[in-house]
Amino acid sequence: MRLFLRAAYFEVLKIFSRLRTYIGFATIAVLIPLIMFLVRKYGFEVQDQTLRSLGNSFLFVGSLVNGLLVSYYLMNVLWVHFPFFIVLVAGDIMAGEGAAGTFRILLTRPVTRFQIITAKFFATFFYTLTIVFFLGLLSIGAGMLIVGGGDLFVFDKGILILAQSEALYRFLLAYMLAVVVQMVVASLTFLFSTITSNGIGPIIGTYAVLAVFFILSVLKINALDVIRPYLFTSYFDVFFAPFSDPIPWSEILHKVGYLLCYIFGFYIISTVIFLRKDITT
Amino acid sequence: MILQTFNLSKRFGNRWAVKNLNLSVEKGQIFGFLGPNGAGKSTTIRVLLNLIRPTNGSFELLSKNVKDHGQKIYSNIGALVEKPDFYLYLSAEQNLRILGALGGDIPPDRIKEVLEIVKLADRAKDKVRNFSHGMNQRLGIAQALLSYPELIILDEPTSGLDPQGIKEVRDLIVTLAQEQEITVFLSSHQLHEIEQTCTHMAIIDNGALVVQGGVEELLRETDFYVTEVIVDQPERACDLLKLERWIRKVSIAENVVKVQIPAKERPQLTEFLVRNHFAVYSVVPRTSLEDYYLSLLKTKEAE
Numbered sequence: 001m002r003l004f005l006r007a008a009y010f011e012v013l014k015i016f017s018r019l020r021t022y023i024g025f026a027t028i029a030v031l032i033p034l035i036m037f038l039v040r041k042y043g044f045e046v047q048d049q050t051l052r053s054l055g056n057s058f059l060f061v062g063s064l065v066n067g068l069l070v071s072y073y074l075m076n077v078l079w080v081h082f083p084f085f086i087v088l089v090a091g092d093i094m095a096g097e098g099a100a101g102t103f104r105i106l107l108t109r110p111v112t113r114f115q116i117i118t119a120k121f122f123a124t125f126f127y128t129l130t131i132v133f134f135l136g137l138l139s140i141g142a143g144m145l146i147v148g149g150g151d152l153f154v155f156d157k158g159i160l161i162l163a164q165s166e167a168l169y170r171f172l173l174a175y176m177l178a179v180v181v182q183m184v185v186a187s188l189t190f191l192f193s194t195i196t197s198n199g200i201g202p203i204i205g206t207y208a209v210l211a212v213f214f215i216l217s218v219l220k221i222n223a224l225d226v227i228r229p230y231l232f233t234s235y236f237d238v239f240f241a242p243f244s245d246p247i248p249w250s251e252i253l254h255k256v257g258y259l260l261c262y263i264f265g266f267y268i269i270s271t272v273i274f275l276r277k278d279i280t281t
Numbered sequence: 282m283i284l285q286t287f288n289l290s291k292r293f294g295n296r297w298a299v300k301n302l303n304l305s306v307e308k309g310q311i312f313g314f315l316g317p318n319g320a321g322k323s324t325t326i327r328v329l330l331n332l333i334r335p336t337n338g339s340f341e342l343l344s345k346n347v348k349d350h351g352q353k354i355y356s357n358i359g360a361l362v363e364k365p366d367f368y369l370y371l372s373a374e375q376n377l378r379i380l381g382a383l384g385g386d387i388p389p390d391r392i393k394e395v396l397e398i399v400k401l402a403d404r405a406k407d408k409v410r411n412f413s414h415g416m417n418q419r420l421g422i423a424q425a426l427l428s429y430p431e432l433i434i435l436d437e438p439t440s441g442l443d444p445q446g447i448k449e450v451r452d453l454i455v456t457l458a459q460e461q462e463i464t465v466f467l468s469s470h471q472l473h474e475i476e477q478t479c480t481h482m483a484i485i486d487n488g489a490l491v492v493q494g495g496v497e498e499l500l501r502e503t504d505f506y507v508t509e510v511i512v513d514q515p516e517r518a519c520d521l522l523k524l525e526r527w528i529r530k531v532s533i534a535e536n537v538v539k540v541q542i543p544a545k546e547r548p549q550l551t552e553f554l555v556r557n558h559f560a561v562y563s564v565v566p567r568t569s570l571e572d573y574y575l576s577l578l579k580t581k582e583a584e
Contacts, residue, residue, distance in 0.1 A: 101363075102368060278333035
């Protein structure tokens, strides 16, 4: 156990010693405040769109646009764009060692392959958790600081207005679920990374799978209903579930259960491959 | 036995990279594992280090079967497989700290100690990406020494080094064996390297063992061990040398005298020629591995 913990610690250290790890953090750190500043200056467009659809039924006084609303909209990047920062790091975690030849030295230590791959998987999870919460904290923090706080106004089978404290709680839940979603992407990339010794392959492979699955998920063809339950992308919308009232816990548990099965499945396959793999590079 | 293989075999597709290999290395030996490129040396070493799985056969390290004792066995073994590759974005010290931590309980001072052994202590904080090939090779040996190994396995440790680097690594290997009583198993495709460094050796070709034993005994049995001498009176030199008992064989071709003696007797040969008033223009050891193979093959055919 002590050897595993050491291995996990050093895997995290390795991830955070690499420049590519900070590409995601730097992009988020620049982009989010920039968006918030732009919303503060030109944010009425969002309000107009919202109001336009409701103007006939309600009379709004003041501004609905605040930092929480923008943060809520920004969560849409978690579908397609944000996974790039995940695959960038997860794609290299196994393949990078193969390509660099460092497995030759690492695997001649008394640490087992199972410990190594589990430590790497844990480090991938730690990175995913960190960057997702970095996005969450920065988007809510910068949103409230730059655009301002207030009640969160969202559509969920109608209008839902959440008090600021309640909204923050829902955001916490949403970002925890986003970690699970991003871990599916990370573990798929991890699997590809175990198979190949090329850092680019897992990135392309993961995005290819995501693209195909997204297409199959959104196409409104009845015949595809048969396969949709088997596509992990069908459950990716789980991180928006906390913004319903009441919170649909059973739906969340059902979707998270499926996603955890995928994560565990990808990890098991990766482990079996790695345990049997001849290190010839 | 500190290292022993039992009919060890590895097949890649239809090709046997290693076939029924039986090696025996005793404690304290500097064991040279010799063979041309593609002979199966690296594959054997990778099998011994659990990097690849053998197709057939088994092996013991430190008198323990790896199948029974698992990866723990490697806590007393240091290894360097082919060229050493480290995390380029980390310093030498950080690399060793990671590898040391995965090697059991290593005292904090050990990293400094091994860096001093390989003369890299002053570059400990430098990122490995700024290291030359020779420095990388020495760092590779440093990591192999981290966990006070009883056995170190080195795969072509002087590959790609300049003459000065080669000498440093060879001296280091001999020092480790003599002063720290570490058994060394090293592979090479250069016979003169084995000759100068090792006490024992095995020759592998096409994945099969050709011969193994003490270096001196094996080399003495063959006809390859020739020193080429150019002197002012080659005919007279040849006649005189033929009378000497310590010289096994002397011949002459195109005014070059070919003397069959072990390497350690070369100074004696030079001294003999000078003492007998020859102008010695050159004394060149010709230790070609190919010649040795040919001589072995000839011997086998004759048998």
